[in-house]
Amino acid sequence: MKLLNAALFLILGPTLMPALDTLSTSILTGCAALAWQLLSPHSWLKCHFLKCCNMKDTLNIPVLKRDLDQKVFGQHLAIQIVLKVLSANIQSERPRKPLVMSFHGWTGTGKSFISSIIAENLYQLSTPRRMFVHHFSTILHFPHLSHVHLYKEQLQNWIRGNVSTCPRSLFIFSEMDQMPHGLIDSIMPFLGYHGEVDGVYYGKAIFLFLNNAGGDKITEIALDHWRRMKRREDIPLKTLQSLLSEEIFTNRNSGLFQSQLIQKNVIDYFIPFLPLEYKHVTQCVRQELRTQGHPEDEDFIAEIAMAMTDYPSEERLYSTKGCKTVATKVSLGI
Incomplete structure (x- = not known):
């Protein structure tokens, strides 16, 4: 309540004290705006400096x-x-x-x-x-x-x-x-x-x-x-x-x-979440190569993807690890 009264005083101050010079009025007006932002529960300034919750839904x-x-x-x-x-x-x-x-x-x-x-x-x-x-x-x-x-x-x-x-x-x-x-x-x-x-x-x-x-x-x-x-x-x-x-x-x-x-x-x-096939693992490897700044070597991509598609043992259709170890294999060049 004290903060609210202070904010209102700062906002109304310029109209209540006409004798104040222009500089003082500008300072008071700026302080009023700052106080209002800090007191407002949804203000962008408070969210930025005081880490409040951004109540406005921002999911695009x-x-x-x-x-x-x-x-x-x-x-x-x-x-x-x-x-x-x-x-x-x-x-x-x-x-x-x-x-x-x-x-x-x-x-x-x-x-x-x-x-x-x-x-x-x-x-x-x-x-x-x-x-x-x-x-x-x-x-x-x-x-x-x-x-x-x-x-x-x-x-x-x-x-x-x-x-x-x-x-x-x-x-x-x-x-x-x-x-x-x-x-x-x-x-x-x-x-x-x-x-x-x-x-x-x-x-x-x-x-x-x-x-x-x-x-x-x-x-x-x-x-x-x-x-x-x-x-x-x-x-x-x-x-x-x-x-x-x-x-x-x-x-x-x-x-x-x-x-x-x-x-x-x-x-x-x-x-x-469906099991990943060979083609999906190749996409993961390709993406990881880009992320790590490496050239997209098709033989290297195929080698990793082929080694990771291991289920079932006959068809070797799916990767039991998904793309879990792709980043490590790319880093090590394995």
Whole structure:
């Protein structure tokens, strides 16, 4: 209140004290503008210097689409869903519930990469992006099974506190397949159609779960599709999503085993990441060569891609590591 009174005084000062000279009036007017910017909850100046949350949605869907199309290979289904649901979510002034997406697939297929692209595009300023995008690594943050009750309390407090500060917060949970059973259910109250929980509105928050579990099922379906001489692009999305939710719910190594999040249908989308084929690995190698400033040697590209496509042993159609080790192989020239 004192700050507000001071700001009003600075704003009204020039009209109340006509005796002030021109220089003094200009100084006071400038101070008033500065004070007003610092007091305003959504001011660009406060966001820049005081690291406040940028309340205005800044996700540019066309730019996000360009980044995904140019940088992510072999994941037309994932890109399609992510763009569609984020576009709908951003356009809603007050979503009824947080957006919750669960990414599933083999390692190296792009789950973490797409998450990082979303994070990079969610905020215009680098500082808010660092402060309001929260990444939880199961191995790092929840390593001890005996501490699950403590983790539950800490996780609830962390989410509640950060959403209170910034409604448009992004929470990324990686290595979900190693998440202690029951831990993720502790955030169930924040993910439903509640509007507000204890005075905190969660509808603009975004939750991403990254999970290797389900990867074998996705690969099985993709391989069967290929053996029946059908196009990868024609794999039915609804079938994959339905099978995924069942697989994850009954898989003890999914982190969502018999989870309330699935029982209560608060996970909005189970997003499949298809196994990468030889042509996709070549695209990864080519992109990495450009990134590291190397010439695009076609023989070198083919050599790496051929060595990495190793499943099944007969057809050698898919890479079990996706593009996970491409950067290292390019760096070492192997």
